[in-house]
Amino acid sequence: MAEQAGNSRVGEHGALSCGQALSFSSPTRADFERLLTRYPTKQAALLPSLWLAQREWGWISREAVDYVATLLELSPAFVWGVVTFYTMYNRAPVGRHLIQVCTSISCHLNGASEVYAECRKRLGDPKPGETTPDGKFTVVEVECLAQCDKAPAVMVNDDDHFVITKDKLEAFLGSLK
């Protein structure tokens, strides 16, 4: 479903407010200006601009949507529609470590579902996408990460981790400070 394809890894509902108007820092603004030179339309810079927003603020708030919409001369509703289609734009703040456990078929065949369940158990059973009270971890289930030869595959923030079997989980979580 559109809603399903758009199920953000984190954050369940609407565009949450971060409580203040936002604008890019000057280095990010420069990156944004460079982006615009790479496409024949402003709209095409939307996905990369949202990436810049997420790099800058960690997640896509209502204010980030409004700001990016203004920059690209799009309506906030359109931008929000795009944000919600893709799973990687965080629609709420996430923990310091966003743990993304692949449970697709090759990882599944190598015990990924148990790894995911165990991971959540060890972190006190947060709901999918919920952050632990200490703000350290957010755990989500994701689809194939194109690391199937190193199953079970896990991504933490932008980094790939391989062969995270159930028995390695304790050491693995311990390594995330």
Added chain:
Amino acid sequence: MSGLSPIEPVLLARLGRPDSASIETYLEDGGYASWKKVLGGSKSGEWTPAKVTDLVKASGLRGRGGAGFPCGMKWTFVPPKEKRGGKPVYLLCNADESEPGTFKDRLLMETDPHQVLEGMMLASFALDVKHAYLYIRGEMVHVAELLNKAVASAYAKGFLGKDVLGSGLDLDITIHRGAGAYICGEETALIESLEGKRGHPRIKPPFPAVSGVWGCPTVVNNVETLCCVKHILDRGPEWFKSIGRNEKNTGPKLFCVSGHVEKPGVYEAPIGVPWETLLAMAGGVKGGRKIKAVIPGGASAAMLTAKEVENLPMDFDGVAAAKSMLGSAAIIVMDETTDIPKAVTNIAKFFAHESCGQCTPCREGTPWMHKMLKRVVNGEGKKTDLDLLLQIAGQMGNGMTICVFADAAIAPVLSGITKFREEFEAYIAKSNHPDFALAAEGLTNRVADRTAAGIHS
């Protein structure tokens, strides 16, 4: 010489070479020779776009992204300059690689990004492209960084930009990151996504070659396809054709082997090698166990039984003859201990999650299939569930939807239930569903009649 004898790696030749991703080592190893050759001969007319296209056509190269469409032929669908009304042509390299079980394009981009870029450059020359984009899936953050570095060094050396190597031709390449959506690998969804929209596949026609990104003629090619183009220009179409099973299945091919094998990984072999050769390359089945099923082309491909894969030629036509598909050459091995209903449920969940939602049969059908399968493996299945599942699946595919995602979604369900029905029935036999005792034979029979009438064939 048989086209199936073992080959020296071609696409992965530089795997393991220290610093293989840098432009310096690429040049040391003879990289960009074809790009220099083609551009160098472009002014004199020794090298023309048509000549490059003809070589690719003559090689028999078929697209490595999934459908196996002849690459050179696709390129000829782009209207000639005088019929384009001044519109530019765009080349999009499809690096969305999200089909479960597929991890070959990642390896190509990680170990040899300049090989990919050179393929894009040569294709751009053939297609009169001035700006090419590489659409990489959002999760491959570090690969995208590496590609951006490679692009920057290619500009610095004058292989990209204005008046490339004094040829008078301009070419830009931009790396564009997706943001997490399997469907964006479908070429028209990729186009929408690149335009800055939700990744909704477009109704075809018009085909992208006529009207693609920004309403301009567009060619979408897979990463591995474009790498092959570079080698065809390096070594010629005859060499390419000397590798492979027959005229229709030519060249070196990357196979992604995962699941229950001793050495999962990417293996390069002539396209069309028998199944056993690949399995041996991957170290055989884990723990010396027996095979129960093999998915030959990613989660979208129909499962094959151990018997069906015996001696199977691993190429587009070979796997199609077994009523499955080579797809992205993602081979997922399931040994005798595998719980097939659970595996099928897992795959159904993937498709339910990834449907883009435009077409009712797909948007509604994929979650229903997943829900029913979950019910079966959770011990709450009804006797009628299997036939109902087959019936639902039968109403989703075969042109009922905008794109072939729906066909992909039903293939694992149909093949799983048809070929391993007793495993599903065993779950249902132990079911404690309250309706179970009703044994709705009437409904079962009606469904069976419809099935016999070919309604879901």
